[in-house]
Amino acid sequence: MIDPVIDLDDLDRKLLRALSQDTSQSAGALGRRFNLSQPATWRRIKRLEAAGVISGRRLRLNAEALGFGVTVFLGVKLARKGQVSLGDFERAVTAIPEVQSVEHVLGLYDFRLRVVARDLGDFERVLRRRIMTLPGAGEVEANVLLSEERRPGPIG
Amino acid sequence: MLDDTDRRILRQFQADPDLTTADLAARCGLTSATCWRRLEKMQATGLIQGREAVINWAALGYTVEVSLRFTLDKTVSRAFDEFLAAAREVPEVLEIQTFLGRVDVRLSVIARDLAHYQTLYRTRILTLPHIADIEALMHIARIKSDRGLPL
Numbered sequence: 271m272i273d274p275v276i277d278l279d280d281l282d283r284k285l286l287r288a289l290s291q292d293t294s295q296s297a298g299a300l301g302r303r304f305n306l307s308q309p310a311t312w313r314r315i316k317r318l319e320a321a322g323v324i325s326g327r328r329l330r331l332n333a334e335a336l337g338f339g340v341t342v343f344l345g346v347k348l349a350r351k352g353q354v355s356l357g358d359f360e361r362a363v364t365a366i367p368e369v370q371s372v373e374h375v376l377g378l379y380d381f382r383l384r385v386v387a388r389d390l391g392d393f394e395r396v397l398r399r400r401i402m403t404l405p406g407a408g409e410v411e412a413n414v415l416l417s418e419e420r421r422p423g424p425i426g
Numbered sequence: 427m428l429d430d431t432d433r434r435i436l437r438q439f440q441a442d443p444d445l446t447t448a449d450l451a452a453r454c455g456l457t458s459a460t461c462w463r464r465l466e467k468m469q470a471t472g473l474i475q476g477r478e479a480v481i482n483w484a485a486l487g488y489t490v491e492v493s494l495r496f497t498l499d500k501t502v503s504r505a506f507d508e509f510l511a512a513a514r515e516v517p518e519v520l521e522i523q524t525f526l527g528r529v530d531v532r533l534s535v536i537a538r539d540l541a542h543y544q545t546l547y548r549t550r551i552l553t554l555p556h557i558a559d560i561e562a563l564m565h566i567a568r569i570k571s572d573r574g575l576p577l
Binding site: 276278286289290291292293294321322323324325326327328329330331332333335336338343345360363364367368369370371372373374375376377378379381382384386411412413414415416417418419420421423424425 | 428436439440443444471472473474475476477478479480481482483485486488493514517518519520521522523524525526527528529532536561562563564565566567568569570571572573574575576577
């Protein structure tokens with residue numbers, strides 16, 4: 271068992287949970303919610319950032335309203351393992367703008383990709399022209415996203 | 427509805443969500459007032475839904491991440507609803523997605539270590555209702571994770 275780099279108390283957990291939903295709230299506003307002074311709240315947030323618990327911030331955009339109606343998860347198996355370096359595949363796949371995330375996994379597939387497209391026709395174009403042509407890409411499985419929810423995770 | 431200036435703002439803001447409105451405006455070659463007004467409008471119309479902190483679970487001691495892909499028993503009419511409701515009760519589940527394809531549902535699950543994962547898998551995952559089949563993908567490395575849109 272690896273020890274966490276930081277121990278959180280109840281207030282830290284509440285702050286973390288609130289920030290993971292909305293990070294635009296000021297330290298003052300957050301503090302009032304949890305009965306904490308503005309400087310104390312600010313110090314706690316800084317501590318969470320310094321420990322790397324908060325690794326950054328993400329802008330949440332309405333993909334559909336911005337014209338991206340289709341999200342597809344792809345499982346990609348590399349063909350001829352060993353001949354093509356993982357590095358070549360990773361560099362090429364990372365450069366595709368429609369590919370939102372790339373994970374190296376162990377199991378049925380070697381990589382898991384999250385791809386966004388305007389519609390199914392647009393997705394087909396990305397799949398044929400950009401994914402299937404990646405160095406070493408073998409078998410590809412596509413699952414079209416219907417719904418998605420993020421959970422707060424084991425804090426609190 | 428969305429013009430090139432809006433797109434430029436979103437592109438820059440997406441790449442660096444920590445920017446203040448003034449810095450964002452400077453990068454887009456706009457005045458702060460213009461940039462602020464456009465941001466406000468995009469928030470009001472729901473294009474920008476908010477900003478969230480990204481939690482690094484490894485820093486909290488969760489070193490194992492597994493993507494579990496389920497096929498459900500579709501002969502049961504309420505299989506999806508009951509499965510999803512039960513999955514929401516498991517704190518270690520970070521993401522729940524439903525699909526059109528070979529996989530019906532995917533859960534992203536974290537655990538402190540492999541022993542903890544095994545316990546979770548036996549006591550919380552295998553006990554979820556209406557499972558026909560499960561596949562696990564063990565996460566090794568995150569190569570790209572910005573989740574940005576190609577604006």
